[in-house]
Amino acid sequence: MPRTGHRNIRNQPRKASTPLGVHGMTLANAQHAAAKAFEVTGIDDALLEAEILLRHVLHLDRASYFAELNQPISEEEAEAYDQVVSRRLAREPSAYITGHREFFALDFRVTPDALIPRPETELLVEATRARIAGEDAPLIVDVGVGCGAIAVATAANQPNVTVIATDVSFPALALTRLNARLHNVDSRVACVQADLLSGLHGRFDVIVTNLPYVRTSDWETLEPEIREHEPRLALDGGPDGLSLIKRLLHQAAPFVEEGAEVYAEIGDDQGEEAIAHARTAMPWANVAVLPDLAGRDRMLVVKR
Template identity: 40%
Template sequence: MSLRTWTIREVLEWATEDFARRGIESPRLDAELLVAKALGIDRVGLYLDLNRPLLEQERGLIRPLVARRREGEPVAYILGYREFYARRFCVTPDVLIPRPDTETLIDHALACIPVDAPCRVLDVGTGSGAIAITIAAERPLATVTATDLSEAALKVARGNAETHEVAARIRFERVDLVASGEQYDVILSNPPYVARSDIETLQTEVRDHEPIAALDGGEDGLDVVKALLTATEPATAPGAQILIEVGQGQAQSVLDFAIEETSWEPVAVYKDLNRVDRVVHLRRI
């Protein structure tokens, strides 16, 4: 951008064109979000003031945000938050960015958790806490445990729980999968499920910026899923339920493993908005 006067409209058009040339998937939306953040307003505010000339100081706030997006940094990390299930969650590079696919898990989990009775819920690999916090907020009688191996991720999750006023009903634990000696009625997880050989094929902004530990599911992508199904058997009684997010083409392999190697039996497989088998639902026998 030169020293000439630029309006909000012109800066948005410039950033949109720049992002589009670089192959960014949602160039206009990204431009609006970043310019709005720099100016301290929302996207509606941009459109109400499109023809306003920007001060040099304001342009100076916009430039570094645009530069970070040019380098492939996800918008959610630049903004510091992501919307999920109608709530705003703080995100940092220590946690996976919540995605709409995981809302499919929430929808079906809520159908398993009573509105009017206590329920013990476990969220394995909580990351930002999006699943655990959403369940606690939507089901006030539920008590929730959220586990993760990353203390940095747990710090983010605890902060989000405070923000959404459910911290008193969520126990955060740094542990691999499941704490020994605990019992649960419903278990939820969005585990790492990307096959190791596929990591390099991921979008640059995912591969180079999001935590690999939250993505890498081993050689076939199912190492953590299989370990989870085995580890949760002692933590559940017959009738307990588990819902796990999986990758495209993995659902049948998970069902086969559950039937052949564990005491979990199939209930259903649920599709996401793109009609991809996304959530495997099992019941303890």
């Protein structure tokens, strides 16, 4: 079968052999060789990770990749694969290597400037969508927007919503702007550099947030992919993990009095503490914690 045009690797230095030694192997065998190296290093989902990186190098979608599984890998491709496999073996997350991560069935650009969006955060988008369905011109705030996962996914799925996206990190806001542009929602996602809700006024339908909630004392126990590559500003939630969420709940109280609902992602062992903080900040509010698909406490819900 002739090679597709997608698989031209330009300007790669030529080498006779590679440390992984996959030159001349079929794509399937090259993938398995990388997967074996990942397994030995303790990297989860080794086969899938090896496939994602090989498809990245070959510029192939999944269907085309499977159609070419028995084709040999070229010298240039083997060299390029070697480089990305080495980065992954050094525990760099594959999303930072490829520059992409899917969230809510949308392709997001990701860089080390922002957290890689996680599947469990889709629960917050679902809750927000359900709450604003049927509203004429809903206005929501995404606090700590990162790469824009919640803000952009919500805007892309709800044509009449406007999102105010805040973050203290200017590079993260720049990434949100890029993702909003790529999904044609930049006119409805307003990026604001702010500490939580500081400086915001008005009436919001939803305040949605995935702020840092890792306890500082747990930092050293995190996987190297997280600890050594993702921004600490996006993860460290202080001594009890809930410092920022607690501060946000107090800031959000006047907005909830006006009718907004708050959806905040939390750690699976933080439900009771998060509820207590919400009740202190808003004694008059209805407060609950909802589980994620795995049945673990994941989202604090506060409403009037």
